[in-house]
Amino acid sequence: MYELFENPTVIQKYGGTSLGDVERIRHVAKRIQETYDSGVKNLAIVVSAMAGETNRLVELVAEVSSNTRPSVVDVAVSAGEQVSVALLSAALEGLGLKAEPLMGFQLGVLTTDSFEKARIRKIDTEKLKQAWAKDCIPVVAGFQGVTDCGYITTLGRGGSDTSAVAVAVAVGADFCEINTDVDGFFSADPRVVNDAKIIPKLDFEVALEMASLGSKVLHTRSVELAAKFKMPLVVRNTFKDNTSQRTIVMNSSESEVLESPVVSGVSSVKNIAKITVSGPSHQAELISRLFQQINDCAINVDIIVHDRLDDEERVKLGFTVEESEFLRVLEVIDALKQTERLAQLEVKSESNLAKVSVVGLGMKNHHGVAYKVFDTLNTNGIDIKMISTSEIKISCVVRSEDCDLAVIGLHKAFIG
Ligand code: ADP
Numbered sequence: 001m002y003e004l005f006e007n008p009t010v011i012q013k014y015g016g017t018s019l020g021d022v023e024r025i026r027h028v029a030k031r032i033q034e035t036y037d038s039g040v041k042n043l044a045i046v047v048s049a050m051a052g053e054t055n056r057l058v059e060l061v062a063e064v065s066s067n068t069r070p071s072v073v074d075v076a077v078s079a080g081e082q083v084s085v086a087l088l089s090a091a092l093e094g095l096g097l098k099a100e101p102l103m104g105f106q107l108g109v110l111t112t113d114s115f116e117k118a119r120i121r122k123i124d125t126e127k128l129k130q131a132w133a134k135d136c137i138p139v140v141a142g143f144q145g146v147t148d149c150g151y152i153t154t155l156g157r158g159g160s161d162t163s164a165v166a167v168a169v170a171v172g173a174d175f176c177e178i179n180t181d182v183d184g185f186f187s188a189d190p191r192v193v194n195d196a197k198i199i200p201k202l203d204f205e206v207a208l209e210m211a212s213l214g215s216k217v218l219h220t221r222s223v224e225l226a227a228k229f230k231m232p233l234v235v236r237n238t239f240k241d242n243t244s245q246r247t248i249v250m251n252s253s254e255s256e257v258l259e260s261p262v263v264s265g266v267s268s269v270k271n272i273a274k275i276t277v278s279g280p281s282h283q284a285e286l287i288s289r290l291f292q293q294i295n296d297c298a299i300n301v302d303i304i305v306h307d308r309l310d311d312e313e314r315v316k317l318g319f320t321v322e323e324s325e326f327l328r329v330l331e332v333i334d335a336l337k338q339t340e341r342l343a344q345l346e347v348k349s350e351s352n353l354a355k356v357s358v359v360g361l362g363m364k365n366h367h368g369v370a371y372k373v374f375d376t377l378n379t380n381g382i383d384i385k386m387i388s389t390s391e392i393k394i395s396c397v398v399r400s401e402d403c404d405l406a407v408i409g410l411h412k413a414f415i416g
């Protein structure tokens, strides 16, 4: 791929498993050396924390105190990337290369101040250009940034992909390479579906939908950024050589869109909870009150189903949230019920759910997809709790224990 460009500028990102131990870090350093020696002199590396390290830090903070301020959490959880930067820089120098280790704040990765889920606003490219001018390879800490006031932030779990794409966009790279522990972007998680197929070329729109519906091989925001700035992404395996299969995520031509498969992939996400609130229809104000309060608590609501039958005097509203937000939502509803006018609200809730989705551009021009989804889930004895659709996806909420079976069944039905 590098040979397709003259003096290419490339950003390579290495994930946690790729840097999981000393041997792997040395392997990654050799791979970087090969890339550099092949003529890619404008090369910058973005790294994640070593596998398991961010989880360890998250748990450690939770153990010390259950209500640590997010800004303090970020100081701890961003530390994993710092260690990776140092170890990989040391490994590169051990090979005789010059490395420039850079934390987010040193590079100038400016973010919003929404701690634990900050968004990158701007990246200063001066340090990268200076490093290249000195024949150094910058090694940048992913996942972390800094606010205008100098506070450390993190970008949300899996956020190193976003750091890499943001750096690529800032320096106008030819492409951004996401090196990970699988061969590319597959038609389903290859750890769930044994015969999932690698997708050699994937449109931004499908990649974005699949990532946001649970295909965690790419952080959702990284695809959003790449799509916005038309930055091609190459997803490939750290442990395989240059000739091995991979995925290129880029814009499809019009004819490619027309020929797109009806379903390109199946995604799933676990740890979802569903809440259903019903009450007399004259209490429709409950909907806006409820959502206002949930919004004030910065809780993200996903699927919403509103039901009001003309011949019934009741209004019914079902919605899903991440399981980690479940208790807080119930508290908000309880508080609402304390007010006299909303006392008659009836609330039902269910946790341990999952959302399974089929995604494909071809769905825009084909019918019968919904029928096939329901039929497949029915045949497998899987109860559908909720449904949501868009132009290019159909999502069903099912019990968590049925999630993998649903993914395998839908993959078999649509992809083979
Ligand atoms: P990294 O540490 O390199 O960032 P992640 O664990 O974040 O890696 O993402 C890679 C993992 O994503 C794979 O090991 C795989 O289990 C999972 N995954 C989920 N859906 C897909 C998919 N559609 N294609 C490829 N991998 C997927």
Ligand code: ASP
Pocket: 015, 016, 048, 049, 054, 055, 080, 142, 143, 156, 157, 158, 159, 160, 161
């Ligand atoms: N280390 C961070 C995490 O585990 C960021 C990343 O790996 O992309 O979420």
Ligand code: MG
Pocket: 015, 158, 161, 216, 217, 218, 219
């Ligand atoms: Mg990741």
